[in-house]
Amino acid sequence: LTCEVGAGLAIADGTLDRDALAPPLEIRAWRPGDRMRPLGLGGSRSLQDLFTDRKVPRERRARTPVVLSEGEIAWVPGVATGERFRVGETTRSCARLAWLPPQGPPT
DSSP states (O other), rough: OOEEEEEEEEOOOTTEEGGGOOOSEEEEEOTOEEEOBBTTTTSSSSSSHHHHHTOOHHHHTTTSEEETTTEEEEEEEEEEBBGGOOOOOOOEEEEEEEEEOOOOOOO
16 A cells, blocks of 8 residues: 655545545454445445445455544545545645555465
């Protein structure tokens, strides 16, 4: 997982409002019962449902990191960004997170 910070970063999966993030960020595996407020959905959803909706294979779910800020899920790569961390008109600086999935079979 990498992070780039700046004002002129392209908005894409993993681009978050830097001021909404509280360091240090926590990175961990998905846990049953995890919920988040994904961008544009207007409420909270379970990660299990989001994984299913986004057609994330079961074997990849355990290897997909969950990024938290003060205990709230901010981003799950390729799945969702948390509503509170969205880049908007008032955003002064962005944090661009990127994750490269491991290659090969799980260990």
